[in-house]
Amino acid sequence: MDFNRENFDKLLAQNTDQQVEIRLLHEKVRYLMNKMFGRSSEKMTPDQMELAFEELREVQDALDEATEKLEGLDRKEESRRGKRKPLKERIPDDLPTERVVIIPDEVKAQPEQYKKIGEETLEELDVTPAQYFRRIIIREKYIKVDDRSAAPVIAPAPKRLIPNSYASAGLIRHIILSKYCDHMPLYRQEMTLKYRHDIEVSRKTMGNWMYLIADWLTLIYEALRTEIRQSGYMQIDETFIKYQDPKKDYCPNGYLWAYRSPAAGVLFEWFPSRAAECLDPMLGGYEGYIQTDGYAAYPSWLNRPEHQTENAAIIHAACWAHTRRNFVEVSGNSNSRKVVKLIAKLYRIETQLRDNPELDRMSHRQEHAVPVLERIKEILDREQARQLPKSSFGKAINYALDRWPELNLYLDHGTLEIDNNGVENAIRPTAIGKKNFLFFGSPNSGQTSAVIYSLVETCRKLGINPSAYLKELFDALPDMNQSEAVEWTPSRWSTAQS
Structure with missing residues (x-):
């Protein structure tokens, strides 16, 4: 049989394509197995925590940080939970109080033969179930x-x-x-x-x-909207909730769009859609910062020709929490674990800022976070050419590099947070609620809940x-x-x- 170079090259190319496809399928299987049977939290798995002394510098950094923590610890605060507060500190002073005095039977029988020399007290927290009553208002x-x-x-x-x-x-x-x-x-x-x-x-x-x-x-809802817009910084996210539509034989998805200002509170808007047009009422004429996840509706709305002049003052920041999730979902790659560990350092810097509000956020981030970000960027640039674009690690790298300027915006603006978790936490109560009531009763009832949720959740956040x-x-x-x-x-x- 004569050697056919053309057929050999064709088979070789086909074999290479199949090897690539097999690698991608293996990654998808590992991802699905982890989602189905792995831990539900986003904390690093034991496999991801095994750094195996990859770089001496990283080991030294970890030792230095551990030393600093040990030197700064007070022995009384060794427990992370801390000493339990006494009952007086856990119950408000203005809580109604009922005093119950118990006198011994012997004293009751012959009180003239006894003299009080002291007392022992026992405190407990009690509750009276809700009581409904009829109020009759009489106008004479x-x-x-x-x-x-x-x-x-x-x-x-x-x-x-x-x-x-x-x-x-x-x-x-x-x-x-x-x-x-x-x-x-x-x-x-x-x-x-x-x-x-x-x-x-x-x-x-x-x-x-x-x-x-x-x-x-x-x-009040519209006044809250004005406060949030005037704050100059909004975190935005959306969550789906089903609703009943009499024109359809199933419950379609509607969406609560959430806008959070750390200073003013949270505002929800209801739309039976997830389209970019839902941003019009809140972002039209707005000037300031917005921080979102990677959903395409946000850049799509900002990049429309009719919005370019109007929204020139809107600065779009990205979220490090969503970026981190992509690297957490990569399994079996040491470089991905390095990136996750470096992102954890960025969050430790933010913890220091929260624990020490007197620090200048911008200068502290410039001093401590910039070197960490440079190391992350170095890894991403090096690994981008080595990874398949459709692999989980390749997708994570491209997601981060495509948004790199937006991910670094928080360095130069002390008011910005590192991530969008604040608005996601504000959405969480609505997620618990929809598991119980399942859907809104009509397309219009969603806005009713949006108004009430806005005020109640703003109270909780403040x-x-x-x-x-x-x-x-x-x-x-x-x-x-x-x-x-x-x-x-x-x-x-x-x-x-x-």
């Missing part, structure tokens, strides 16, 4: 005794959150806190009222109350008791005009309280 009528022709006198009816309804402000607040803070769907609240308290309030009625209250709260905030807000709402609404955002309300 009067007429003048000496002028029977005069019109009767009666006090004006108090203004109500929901006119012609038996729902009080306290009941509305309780339903909101139960659904949007404790993640209890309306149908569960309906069952609780019926079987624990023998009260019948349908979920449809409660849903109508939520819609009417959200309409009231829209004044350390405000949402119950206390909503109580004062609901008392003021019936007499509030539009010009007063700006003073009732959670941040301004908290400032007024202090």
Whole structure:
């Protein structure tokens, strides 16, 4: 059989392509096996933590950092959890107190023969279950005794959150806190009222109350939007929630878009879409920084011709947490583990800044984070030519290098965070809620929840008791005009309280 060079080259090329495909398939299988049977957290696995003394410099750095930590530790703080706080520090001073005095039976029988010499106390935390009651408001009528022709006198009816309804402000607040803070769907609240308290309030009625209250709260919601836009820094993310559409025989995906300002709070917007046009209400005319993940809708919106002039002042920063995840998912590659370890150093620098707020964030990052970033960039540039573009490591490298300027923006701006985790944490309560209520009841009900979630979650992020905030807000709402609404955002309300 004669040697055919053309056929040999063709078979050789085909064999090379198959070897590449086999490598990619092996990586996909390892990735899927790790997702199905591996740890669910994003912490490094034992395999990733084995650095095997790859570089003497890295080992020395680790030893230096360990030495610094040991020298700075106080022996009383050896435990990471720390000493448990006493009961007095864990229970507020203004909590209602009930005193129960127990007298021995012998003293009760013959009190004249005993003298008190001291006492021993025991403290416990107790609770009284929620108690519903009927409030009857009586407006008495009067007429003048000496002028029977005069019109009767009666006090004006108090203004109500929901006119012609038996729902009080306290009941509305309780339903909101139960659904949007404790993640209890309306149908569960309906069952609780019926079987624990023998009260019948349908979920449809409660849903109508939520819609009417959200309409009231829209004044505060729009004031919160203005505060977040004026802060000059927004972290943006979106999460899907299914909703019922009467025109379809299934529940399609809708989206809550979240905008977080560390100083002002969080605002949610509801859209039955994930398209870039959903950014129009919040980013139109905005000037400042935005920080997002790698979703293509954000650069797509910013790069549109009609937005170029308007959004020249918008600076787009990227997220190191999303970049890190790509390298964590790479298995069996020592260089990927190096990158993960170096990113961990970047986060230790951020921990130092949080623990020492007196430090200048920008100068501290320039001094300590820049050398680490240079080492990461060196590895990525070297490995980019060696890795297959479609491999997991190749994709992680390309993701990082494509966004390298955006990933480094936080170095030059002390207000920026290293990642987008702040807004993702703000979204987390909505994720817990949707596991319980499964879907929104209609395409329009999503915005009702967006309004209420915005105020409740802003309270949580700013350390405000949402119950206390909503109580004062609901008392003021019936007499509030539009010009007063700006003073009732959670941040301004908290400032007024202090």
